[in-house]
Amino acid sequence: MTLDTVKHAEQSPEAAQPWKDLGLKQDEYERIREILGRRPTGAELAMYSVMWSEHCSYKSSKVHLKQFGEKAPQTDALLVGIGENAGVVDVGQGYAVTFKIESHNHPSYIEPYQGAATGVGGIVRDILAMGARPVAVMDPLRFGAADHPDTKRVLPGVVAGVGGYGNCLGLPNIGGEVVFDPCYQGNPLVNALCVGVMRHEDIHLAKASGAGNKVILYGARTGGDGIGGVSVLASETFDATGPSRRPAVQVGDPFQEKLLIECTLELFREKLVTGIQDLGGAGLSCATSELASAGSGGMRVELDSVPLRDATLSPEEILMSESQERMCAIVEPGKVDRFLEICEKWDVIATVIGEVTDGTRLEIFWHGEQIVDVPPRSVAHEGPTYERPYARPDWQDALQADDAGKLPRPASGAELREQVLAVVASPNQASKAWITGQYDRFVQGNTVLAQPEDSGMIRIDEETDLGVAIATDGNGRFAKLDPYAGAQLALAEAYRNVAATGAKPLAISDCLNFGSPEDPAVMWQFAEATRGLADGCLALGTPVTGGNVSLYNQTGEAAIHPTPVVAVLGVIDDVNRRTPMAFTDEGHLIYLLGDTREEFGGSAWSQVVHDHLGGLPPAVDLDREKLLGEILISASRDGMIDAAHDLSDGGLIQAVTESCLRGGLGARLVVPDGVDAFTFLLSESAGRAVVAVPRSEELRFTDMCGARGLPVTRIGVIDGEAVEVQGEFSIPLTELRDAHEATIPALLA
Amino acid sequence: MARVVVDVMLKPEILDPQGQAVQRALPRLGFAGISDVRQGKRFELEVEGPVDEAALARIREMAETFLANTVIEDFNVKVES
Amino acid sequence: MARVVVDVMLKPEILDPQGQAVQRALPRLGFAGISDVRQGKRFELEVEGPVDEAALARIREMAETFLANTVIEDFNVKVES
Amino acid sequence: MTARIGVVTFPGTLDDRDTQRAVRLAGAEAVPLWHRDKDLKQVDAVVLPGGFSYGDYLRAGAISRFSPVMATIIGQAEAGMPVLGICNGFQVLTEAHLLPGAMLRNNDLHFVCRDQKLRVETSGTAWTADFRAGQEISIPLKNIDGRYTADEHTLDELEAEGRVVFRYADRGAAADGYGNPNGSLRDIAGITNAAGNVVGLMPHPEHAVESLIGTGRSDGLGFFTSVLKKLVNA
C-alpha cells in the first residue's frame, strides 16, 4: 500500500475515503476538506475522526457545559479551571489539590475487568499530568438489577478491575457508590475519580511552547489494542443484540503505570518538564494536537520513531491507538539527557519523537514523508458543535403526576418494622463492605476516613494535619423525575457528605451519564441537569473544576436514567477534628438537623416496597444545605458533636442504622411531634443530618443551631443493643446487622 | 475419565504485561535467546463419559462463552492423550 | 524461530480455588459432566536459534528456578510443533 | 547513635514511604535502599515493604527475589542481620528461600482489605521482643496472594521449633477482623527462620502506627521498637 502523504492527497482529490466508517458525518468530512483546502490524508482523517468523536469533542454537550463557566461563582480557590486535564483548587498552606471524575462505561460492559481497570488508569494519568502526586481514588458504580444474571458477570469483574488496578498502583480507595437499577442493564456505569496533591508552584499544564523544545513520548510501547476504542465505543449506542462494534478493548498494566507515576514525579521534582499531557482516548492524535493547540507555536513529529509493540502498525493506527500507560512531555533540549536518565532509572521507555516549531501547524512525518499538516486547533479545540434539538418528553407529566405519596403506607408498628428491615436490606441500601473490602484503603498511610464514612478524607500534610475530603453522589431516580432538581440533589448530597465529616466544601467535578443525545428527550434531560448543576454550584459557591460527559448509555430505545454524578471536594484544617459517622458513646444524645416533610417520590421505600417510580423528588433548598453545612463544620471544629451522618436514600432510619452498626451500639428514638412515624423514619427530605451530642455540649449546640435558624430536634439517645422507635417497634442490632450485611454477599459471593 | 485441556491466551495484538515482565527478567537471570514470552491460562477439565464430538462441541462453547473473553483472548481445546 | 511451551500447574495436593470456582460455575451455566477443573499457567516462549537438547535443558532450568515455584507447582516443557 | 533501618524499594513497591514513616516514629533512622544497588549503606536491619513488586506478575515476589539488592540481603540475613518482610516482602522472602513455604491466591479469590486480629505466638524474634506470647494485636491486612502453604513436614517443624510468629486469631466473628481470612494452613500469618532474625508476615504493621490514620491503632509500632531495642542493646 502506498503511503498517503500530504503531497499524494493534493494530487488525488477525488480518492474515496472511509470517513463514514470512522464515524464522521458528511458535513464534518466536508468541513475537514474546507479547513485543509484539500482532502485529508489517511492519517489526518484518522486524527480528525477520533478527535471529533462525541467522546473527545463534546460536540453534543458543549453548548450546555458552557454554563459552568458563565455561572461560575466568585472564588479565589480555583487555580486552574475547566479545560485542562483537571481543575486545581487552592486548599491553603501553599497546597493545591486537583481532582476529576471520568467514565469508562462502555468498555466495562464489554470486558468488565479491563474496562474498569483502564478507567482507573486513565483518570490517574490526568491527575498526574497536572503535576500532582495522586493520593486517592473513588469509584461511583451503577449496575443492572442486583439479581440479574449479567450483573454477576459485570459487577465482580468491574470491582476486581477497580481494585486490581488501584491496589497495584498504591492508591487508597476512599469511597464511591454502588447502585442497582434495571435501567443500567446492558449499560453499567463505571465512573472513576482520582485526587492528587501538589505545591502551587508545581502545577503543570498541557501546552507545547518554546520553539526547539523536544517532544518526548514515554511509558508503554504503542500497540494495536484499542484503536479508536474509547472514542468510537463511547460515541454510539449499543443495539439490542449487544455492542454493534467490538474494537479491541485495552488491557491495562498497573505496574507500568506505577513506574510512570514515580518517574514523572521525579521529573517534576527536577523541573525537567515544560508541558505535559497524558495519553488517553484518541492516544497520540489527542496528545500532539492538544499540546500544540494550547501552545504558542507548531509541532513537528517523526511518527516512525514511536516505539511499537507491533511493527506492522500503520501510521493511522499509531495515531489512533489507545494503548495505556503513556505520557507525552515537552522538554528543553538541555534537559533531555537528564530526562531520559530518570526514565531509564524507572525502567520506563522514553523517546524523543519531535519538537516544538515556531510555525503554526502540526506536522507529522513518516520515514521522512509528510503525512499530516494541520492547524492543531482545528483538530483539538475547534471541533464541531451541535445544537441538538431537545424537548421535554411527553411522558414527564404523567410520571410526575404518579405521586408516591398515594402509595399504601404501613398500617401498624409491626408492618413499619418489616418495611424498615426490607429497606435496609435492599441491595441499594445494604452494606457494600463485600465490595469495598476488596479495595486497599490504607496504602500511603494518610487515610483518615474511608468507606463507609460519609466522605473519604486524606491527610495531606503530616506536620500541620491539613486534609481534604471528597464525596461522590448521584441519584438517577430523582433525576428521572426531575433532571434539574435531580442534579441539584446530587450536588447537595455530596456537599452535605463532605460537611458532615467536618470539611468545608470548595469545588466540584462531575460525570454526566446519559442516553443518546440524538433523542430529544434525553437531550432535554441533559439540558435540565446541566442547568440545575450550574445554578446549584452558583448558589453553593462551589465552582465546577472539570468533569466528563458519557452519552449513548442506551440499548435500543431504552436510555438509562439521567445520572449526573457529582464529586465535592472539601478542605479541613486539622484532620484531628474530623467527624466520623459511628455512634460510639452510650448516653450521648441524637439530634436531627433540618426539616422532615412527606417526600417519597423516587425514595428507597417506594422502590423497595412498591417497585414504584413517580411523583416529584424531594424539594431542594440550597440555602438550607449551606446553613446545615456551616453548622456541621462549626460543630466539628468546636468539638460539640462526636458523630454525624447525612440523611439521603432510605431516610432517617437508614442513617441511624448505619451509625449504630458502625459503632456497635443501639439507639432509642422518639417520634417528634408533628410528624408520623412512617414519614419520620422513611421520608427522604433533603438538607438533613443526624448528629450525636455529648450531654455536656447539648446547650451550646442547640443554642448555636437556634441562633443561626437551623431547625434542630432531639430524637433520642444512644443506648443498648437495639434500634427502638418508641411506641412502634424495636429491632435488635444483630437482626439489623444480618439484614444489612448479608444481602450483597448472598447475591454475589 | 478423560482430560480435556483448554488453553486461553491473550490475542496477539493485546498487551500481555505478565509475559513482558517475565521476558524482561530473563536476561537478568542469565537466560538469553528468548525473544518473546506470552503468558496465558491452562484449564484441565476432567470429563465424565466419552469425549466425543458432542462433548467437545460443548466444551468449545464453554470456552467461548465462559473460560475466555473472546474480545481479548483466543482459546484452544484439545484432548489430552 | 521455534516455540517452546511451559505448562505450570499447582501440585495435585494443593488446593486450587480458581479451578474450583470455575467448576462450581459450570452447572449454573448449563454445562454438566465436568467432574474436576484445575487452572494453571501456560507460557509460550519464542526461542531464537535451534531448540536442541542444550536449549531445552536451559529452559527446564528456567522453569525450575523461575517460571514455577516447585514448592507448590509442577511444570512441563514441550516443543510446539 | 540511632539505628539505621533500610527500607527497600523495588519497582512496584507501594508501602516504602509508609514503612519509612513507621521506622521514624519508632525512633530509628530510615534509609531508602534501591533494588538495583548491591550496597546496603551500612544499615543495621532491613525491611522489605509491601506492594506489588514487578506487578506481582508471574508470582508475587518471584522477580524481585533476583534483584541485586536481594543478593546482598540474602547473605546478610544468613549472617544474622534482622530482616522483616511485610506482605509482598514476605512473599519475596519465601521466593528467596530465606523462609520456608509459599503464598497462594486467597481461597475466596478476592483481594481482602481489613483490620485483622493476630495472636503473637512468640516474642523470641528480632521483631517481636516488645510483644508478649499470646498477646492479641490488630493491624491491617491487604492482599490477594496471602494463603500460606507448606508441606506437612515443614509445618510440623515450624511448630516444633516455635517458628510460627503470628496466627490469625480465631475468636469471635470473622466480620470483626477475627478468623482466617485466606485459608492459610494452620492459621499462619507470619513465621521466622531458625535464628529468629528473619521474620515475614502478611498483615501490615506499618499501617498501624498512628492514632488517627488507618485503623486508628498503633499496634504496629512494636515491630519497629522491638528491633530498635535489639540493635541498641547489641
Ligand SMILES: Nc1ncnc2c1ncn2[C@@H]1O[C@H](COP(=O)(O)OP(=O)(O)O)[C@@H](O)[C@H]1O
Ligand atoms: N464502589 C465503591 N467504592 C468505594 N466506596 C464505596 C463504593 N460504594 C459505596 N462506597 C462507600 O460506602 C459508603 C456508603 O455509600 P452510600 O450509601 O452511597 O453513601 P451516601 O448515601 O452517604 O452517599 C460511602 O462511604 C461510600 O463512599
Ligand SMILES: [Mg+2]
Ligand atoms: Mg453519606
